[in-house]
Amino acid sequence: MEKINLYLKTVLTSIGQIMLQENPWTGLLFLIGIFYGSPIMGIAAILSASVGLITAQLLKYDKTEIEQGLYGFSATLVGVALTFFFKPEFIIWITIIIGSALAAIVQNVFIRRKIPAFTLPFILVTWVCLYVFHNLDVIGAPVTPAESLVGENGLATVARGFGEVIFQGSIIAGILFILAVFINSPIAALYAIAAGVISAYLSYQFAEPDADIHMGLFSFNAVLCAITFSGFRVRDGIYVLFSIILSTLIDVYMLKMGCSVLTFPFVAASWITLLVKKFLPAEYR
Structure with missing residues (x-):
């Protein structure tokens, strides 16, 4: 029973780490939001997070890093993305x-070299999959009903921006x-x-x-x-603004x-921001 509880906690923590939150309750709410948008994506999220966890365990990666969810969040995004x-x-x-x-595995390469990869492993794997399957042209995109954006307001746009981080276009998932x-x-x-x-x-x-703006396509990064x-700190707000722009x-x-x-815009902007911080005097970092 203890092993099952640890497994569930690690999987949920992995899902929470998609938005850099090491919290299983955060991961649970993310998972509920994904299932609300698409049960298939929800199943893919659980499967991919589990595969990331099992892979890390089989390859004997650091136990603490595994339990922190560091090997599950990019894997989870891969699963959700492919079903999207x-x-x-x-x-x-x-x-x-x-x-x-x-x-x-790619996440571990970056961790061992102390490089903040963020979601880059997910990006690289998904780009390869998109290239291969689009060129093979044997699998079509899923049919998703068009959602009306008439009368959208700023709050709805913000909610969708949160949702699109994990490929969810609904306001409920975003909230x-x-x-x-x-x-x-x-x-x-x-x-x-x-x-x-x-x-x-x-x-x-x-x-x-x-329509693209209201769907949060320019906000999730x-x-x-x-x-x-x-x-x-005030300086944190400056770094936030710089990275957002x-x-x-x-x-x-x-x-x-x-x-x-x-x-990718998130990863690139974060790297540039970290590089800027590195060259600033210590009191401004």
């Missing part, structure tokens, strides 16, 4: 298992995600809400399509940046180029 982009056919489930294991972050880190949730507003405003200045650099600009550019953005 493709119909859940047999080959996709096999790919989810392989891709989740690979994400955990659950906001609450999930808030119960673990209120300051991170508040900064992330501000990030949703700022990124949407910046996107309007670049005349991006209203900014939300992750805000959570990453949130803190109680940077991630949104990268997001806009990549979408204009027709790229599969995923969370």
Whole structure:
């Protein structure tokens, strides 16, 4: 029974780490939000998080790191992403298992070298899968009903920005995600809400399509940046603002180029922000 409880806690913590929250209750709310949007994605999230965990255990990675969920969050995103982009056919489930294991292995490579990879393992694995399956052209995208965005307001846009971090377009899922972050880190949730507003405003200045903005497509990377650099010092707010603006600009550019953005703008903006901090005097870091 103790092993089962530890397994469940680690899987939920892994899911919570998608937004850098080491909290199983946060992960549980994320999982509820995913299931609300798509039961198939929910199943994929549990499967991929489990594969990441089992892979780390079989390869004898650090026990503490495993329990912190560091080998499950990129794996979870791989599973959800593949069921978002493709119909859940047999080959996709096999790919989810392989891709989740690979994400955990790549994560370990970065951890051992003390490089903050964030969600880069998920990005790399998913980009490869997208390239392969789109070129094979044997698996179509799932049919998802179009959602009306008429009368959308700023709060709905912010909620969708949270939801899109884990490929969820519903306002309900977004609200659950906001609450999930808030119960673990209120300051991170508040900064992330501000990030949703700022990124949407910046996107309007670049005349991006209203529907894309309201769906949170220009906000979810900014939300992750805000959570990453949130803190109680004034300088934390400056780093949050800098990373938000940077991630949104990268997001806009990549979408204009027709790229599969995923969370790359978040990773790139975070690396640049960390690099800037590194070269600043200690009292300004």
